[in-house]
Amino acid sequence: MKKVLVLPGDGVGAEVCHAALPVFTLLNLPITLEFAQIGWQCWQQSAQPIPAQTWEKITQSDAVLLGAITSKGKQDAEAELTPALQGQGHKYVSPLIEMRQKLELFANVRPVYSIKPGQRPFRCVVLRENTEGLYCGLDRRGIPEEYRSWVTHTNIDRSGHQDVAMSVRIVTRFGMARIIRYAFEYAKTNNYPSVTYADKPNVLRESGQFASDIFWEIAAEYPDIHAEIHNADAVALWLVQRPERFGVIVAENMYGDILSDLAAGVMGGLGIALAPTLAPRRLILNPFTAARRAWRIGVKRIRAMFLTIGLMLEHLGFGNEAEKVKRAVTWVIQSGDTLTYDLGGNATTQQMADKILEYIQNAEGNEQGNVLAGLVEDLAEA
Numbered sequence: 443m444k445k446v447l448v449l450p451g452d453g454v455g456a457e458v459c460h461a462a463l464p465v466f467t468l469l470n471l472p473i474t475l476e477f478a479q480i481g482w483q484c485w486q487q488s489a490q491p492i493p494a495q496t497w498e499k500i501t502q503s504d505a506v507l508l509g510a511i512t513s514k515g516k517q518d519a520e521a522e523l524t525p526a527l528q529g530q531g532h533k534y535v536s537p538l539i540e541m542r543q544k545l546e547l548f549a550n551v552r553p554v555y556s557i558k559p560g561q562r563p564f565r566c567v568v569l570r571e572n573t574e575g576l577y578c579g580l581d582r583r584g585i586p587e588e589y590r591s592w593v594t595h596t597n598i599d600r601s602g603h604q605d606v607a608m609s610v611r612i613v614t615r616f617g618m619a620r621i622i623r624y625a626f627e628y629a630k631t632n633n634y635p636s637v638t639y640a641d642k643p644n645v646l647r648e649s650g651q652f653a654s655d656i657f658w659e660i661a662a663e664y665p666d667i668h669a670e671i672h673n674a675d676a677v678a679l680w681l682v683q684r685p686e687r688f689g690v691i692v693a694e695n696m697y698g699d700i701l702s703d704l705a706a707g708v709m710g711g712l713g714i715a716l717a718p719t720l721a722p723r724r725l726i727l728n729p730f731t732a733a734r735r736a737w738r739i740g741v742k743r744i745r746a747m748f749l750t751i752g753l754m755l756e757h758l759g760f761g762n763e764a765e766k767v768k769r770a771v772t773w774v775i776q777s778g779d780t781l782t783y784d785l786g787g788n789a790t791t792q793q794m795a796d797k798i799l800e801y802i803q804n805a806e807g808n809e810q811g812n813v814l815a816g817l818v819e820d821l822a823e824a
Contacts, residue, residue: 443472443473443474443609444472444473444474444758444759445474445476445477445502445503445504446466446474446503446504446505446506446507446754446758447475447476447499447500447502447503447505447506447507447710447717448463448475448476448478448506448507448509449475449478449480449506449507449508450477450509450511451478451481451508451509451511451512452481452482452509452512453511454507455481455509455510455511455545456760456790456793457731458509458510458744458747459507459509459747460743461744461747461791461792461795462469462747462748462751462781462795463798464701464749464795464800465709465748465751465767465798465802468799468802469763469766469767469802471755471760471763472770473478473758476503478493478494478495478496478499479493480492480493480496480508480511480537480629481512481537482512482514482522484504484509484523485519485522485523485534486523486524488527489523489527489530489532491511491535491540492534492537492541493775496530500541500545500582502605504758505754505758506594507730507750507754508752510530511537513536513538516533516534519534519783520534521613526790528683531743532585532707535769536822537628539577539579539703539773541692542572542721543573545581546709547572547573547614548572548573548617548620548621548624548625549569549570549571549572549700550571550572550702551567551569551570551690552567552568552569552570552702552705552706553565553567553753554566554567554568554685554705554706554708554709555709556709557710557772557776558707558709558710558775558776559775559776559778561710561823562686562739564685564688564691565686565689565692566634566685566686566689566691566705567620567628567632567634567689567691568693568698568701568702568705569625569628569690569691569692569693569694569696569698570625570693570694570695570697570698570701570702570735571617571618571619571620571621571692571695571698572695573695574612574613574614574694574695575611575612575613575694575695575696575697575698576610576611576694576696577695577699578610578611578612579607579696580609580610580612581609582607582608583604583606583607584603584606584607585598585603585604585606585608590603593608600614602662602715608718611646611649611696613649613652613653613694615652617657617713618652618653618656618657618694619656619660621658622637622639622656622660622661622692622694623660625639625665625690625692626660626661626663626664626690628690629662629664629667629689629690630666633646633688634667635668635689636667636668636669636670636688636689636690637664637667637668637669637670637689637690637692638669638671638672638689638690638691639653639654639657639662639670639671639672639690639692639693640671640673640674640678640691640692640693640697640698641653641654641671641673641674641693641694641697642673642674642675642697643646643671643673644673653694654671655670657669658812661705661708667689668689672785673699674693674701676820677701678700678701678704681701681704681705681708682704682708683707685705688727691705694748696711699801700731710775716747730783738742740763742794744791744794744798745771745774745794746796747774748767748770748798749766749767749768749771752764752768753769754763754769765810766802766805767798767802770798770799770801770802770805771798773801774794774797774798774801775807779797780793780794780797781794
């Protein structure tokens with residue numbers, strides 16, 4: 443029996459979660475669902491976006507399905523606290539960042555592949571290091587006295603040391619070796635022919651060269667996998683022009699963030715893409731990049747929620763059921779009968795969810811399912 447914790451979040455998160463969750467009942471799997479609160483309302487009421495009870499349930503679960511979470515800037519976050527909590531120095535930290543750091547969710551994985559009608563076949567994945575890089579949280583205003591001999595710039599002289607903001611990119615041997623080795627193991631396990639490291643070593647000379655050296659050290663242990671390093675902007679261009687040239691793309695936090703969303707756009711948009719986050723012993727799945735209250739975002743994300751659930755089932759050992767979910771989403775998109783607005787239709791969140799669930803229910807002995815199985819196999823080979 444596996445335990446899955448559902449955190450619907452806020453914005454459109456609850457709507458999309460509840461539209462997709464009947465798939466667990468339909469597949470009749472030994473999985474129990476538990477629910478807990480997370481997000482903006484928790485912050486407003488307690489200055490804790492992730493309550494203590496939620497943390498406890500996270501640590502007791504096999505996987506976490508995470509919906510949309512609102513995130514706002516410093517001043518807006520302070521202003522929306524209940525009056526009794528304002529002015530006490532509470533600092534809002536994104537629940538996603540907090541979970542990444544506390545749970546060591548070091549790898550964000552975004553598989554992308556051709557799924558829309560008319561696309562030429564491609565299949566690749568973007569791996570993003572989640573715990574360090576430019577997003578590690580070392581971001582401040584003003585330059586302390588002890589840094590002023592190192593942090594120098596003509597515009598700092600013109601502005602003064604207090605009218606400056608600075609961010610520090612952290613690259614460690616431990617962090618880079620972990621994500622790069624994971625990239626090669628992922629390529630080996632999932633039959634990807636190459637691993638591409640995307641960075642800017644020509645500009646970020648010290649940190650870039652440091653990470654490049656680690657990459658080549660580990661690449662030498664995998665002689666059957668083609669290894670290469672390219673500038674992140676070049677990788678972005680080639681992803682748009684020739685996504686089929688890539689296998690696994692690995693990058694530090696910021697570049698990985700940008701490239702993973704770009705890859706989602708090549709696939710067909712964030713409404714199709716998914717991005718689970720992995721820890722040594724835990725899986726956090728979040729089909730949303732950020733919370734939105736507009737209904738259109740919820741409509742688009744219902745497909746990603748189903749694909750995310752499929753990946754969760756695969757991780758938990760239910761490979762056949764995971765394949766049913768992925769085939770259902772692919773068939774609904776390929777058939778064109780029930781499409782959301784971004785794919786040229788006008789279906790609602792619930793209508794598309796119902797269509798996917800209907801396909802799963804009728805999948806056994808379905809001739810269309812057999813045709814689609816061939817399509818999926820052809821894409822995998824490509």
